[in-house]
Amino acid sequence: MDICSVETVLIEKRKELSGRVDSVDRDFRSGRSADSGERATEMENEAVLTELRREASEELLQIDRALQRLKNGDYGICDSCGNEINQERLKAVPYAVQCINCAN
Numbered sequence: 001m002d003i004c005s006v007e008t009v010l011i012e013k014r015k016e017l018s019g020r021v022d023s024v025d026r027d028f029r030s031g032r033s034a035d036s037g038e039r040a041t042e043m044e045n046e047a048v049l050t051e052l053r054r055e056a057s058e059e060l061l062q063i064d065r066a067l068q069r070l071k072n073g074d075y076g077i078c079d080s081c082g083n084e085i086n087q088e089r090l091k092a093v094p095y096a097v098q099c100i101n102c103a104n
């Protein structure tokens, strides 16, 4: 996969994730109902949303790291062992910073 298309994929993904984080934040800001039954459901939803937001934020950090690596010219090199990351893995997870061996 060439660097240009990797960058495009990462930037697209970044946009999508930021959008997701924003919409979770908007959800949190929108009012809460006083009804206790609904409140329980809301709390469950909040737990799910919090988890979604956390995952999205983590992915965003990884994407930023990958974009930084593209700039530095060390994209596709494992952060832990210095070996090249498998192309198939990069296709599946374009922001991977570790090879499959180190990630497991």
Ligand SMILES: [Zn+2]
Pocket: 078, 079, 080, 081, 082, 083, 098, 099, 100, 101, 102, 103
């Ligand atoms: Zn490795």
